[in-house]
Amino acid sequence: MSRIDVRKTHKLFIGGAFPRSESGHSYPVHDAKGAFVANAALASRKDARDAVAAARKAFGGWAGRTAYNRGQVVYRIAEVMEDRKPQFVDAVTMSEGVGKAVAGRTVDAAIDRLVWYAGWADKYAQVVGGGNPVSGPFFNLSSPEPTGVVAVLAPQGSSLLGLVSVVAPVIVTGNTCVVAASADRPLPAVTVAEVLATSDVPGGVVNILTGSLDRTAPTLASHMDVNAVDLVGLAGDPQTAAALEEAAADNLKRVRRAPAAEPDWTQEPGLDSLTAFTETKTVWHPIGI
Template sequence: MTPPETGRLDVRKTYKLYVGGAFPRSESGRSYPVHDAKGRFLANAAHASRKDARDAVQAARKAFPGWSTRTPYNRGQVVYRVAEVLEGRRAQLAEEVQHGEGLSRRQAETAVDAAVDRLVWYAGWADKLAQVVGGTNPVAGPYFTFSVPEPTGVVAVLAPQGSSLLGLVSVLAPVVVTGNTAVVAASADRPLPAVTLAEVLATSDVPGGVVNLLTGSLADTAPTLASHMDVNAVDLTGLAGDPEEATRLEQLAAENLKRVLRPPDAEPDWTTGPGLDRMTRFLETKTVWHPVGV
């Protein structure tokens, strides 16, 4: 292509996967065209394969011991740092959200701002949730007994198909702030903000492997994640409106008793304030007993 008469030729970004802290292309070598809301070509994104999904699970498992044993204060700071870095990328993300979701510039900016604010909200929960959902148990005997929340492990998240950034942040932040590691399948048709978010994560103290991000068709990645024996939980939110596929994946998830968050009938309004559910859903309660005596 010849450069325009005036100005410079822009350098386009290659949108890749984010696995184990690195940005690989799909091992399959496949990519797929991403279009804006009006059908115009935006970019080629990596089309993650089943193998990519397995690699991502492996990376998430490897990152779990380190991330889950960080102090809650530290995890809170890391998630807050993500918000800080995201704040600096607002313009770029607003553009991607605007084109991908077909919003006005102003609407896109509002969505990006809400995503930043949501991260800040969740960051603060890291060192507070244990006191809200845990505590001591007044047992009828000479024992000191307490219950604490712990992360369930590796969580596979099918991100919302519609809200490509705010929705994504709203499902991802509650999973990782409590110490889980995540493999996220981004919105299939609107994957670009997810890849940019991955770049934000890579530059904001989130250890490699804590969040792994796959783009491409859910048909390849989702069943692999739902049936993977080293995945502890699966969030099916991205299948809102597709109850048949959600049922199939829930059945696959039963093989190793994964915790399953079923999808809503339709994608929810992500601008409303979240409760604790998305955090507690992916937590285990550990109860500890010790005798009391001299």
């Protein structure tokens, strides 16, 4: 007699905990061939609100850590992901309908991407900031500061590598984020949530919502306590993206616009991804005599 499968109903990841959706709703997740895999929580706008509150609460502590320490924490995520590689390979195979070999390379790339960003944590400030020459007896120094709470609409296609590629630069620079995972391919994001919960990332720094973007995205884009929004998940949907940009304008959120098509995530990212959600602070300091 074969063993009965354990049917899973996955939950959200908010403030370091795994709550069910406040609405109580969940939705079936299918693999690339259309077979049922598991249920995932269908996040409501109130879940989005709770996630923003958790991200805001975590922001001060996370932004206040040294860049070096944030790098260590992000590196630790890579370590834990490495330990869970088979689970990620399965999730990617199932979600994206690729072979084991391709999935394996995708997971490797995702882990390498985290290590890459972890390395930049205490270095990018030297590249994009520094002393500015001014004509006067002043030191003039610029440094990048985190924007705040960032709502990230994760790529719909690349459910792991894409997700990691948009979340890592946001947190490594000191922001906290609310991530709306790929609606049809949420399982890699759910596994990432489990990794985050067991690594050194403080609760609330990354919050992951699964479910339809129709429910969560407008709430996040119009929320007055969200400082920036990354619309990359709406690649190829200019109409929705334009509506969300409009909603985001209410409190002058920093908006990263949706590209025409999903980027090729296997390419090594530039520093633009790191500086997308930073604000340059410049101070003038008089030179003593």
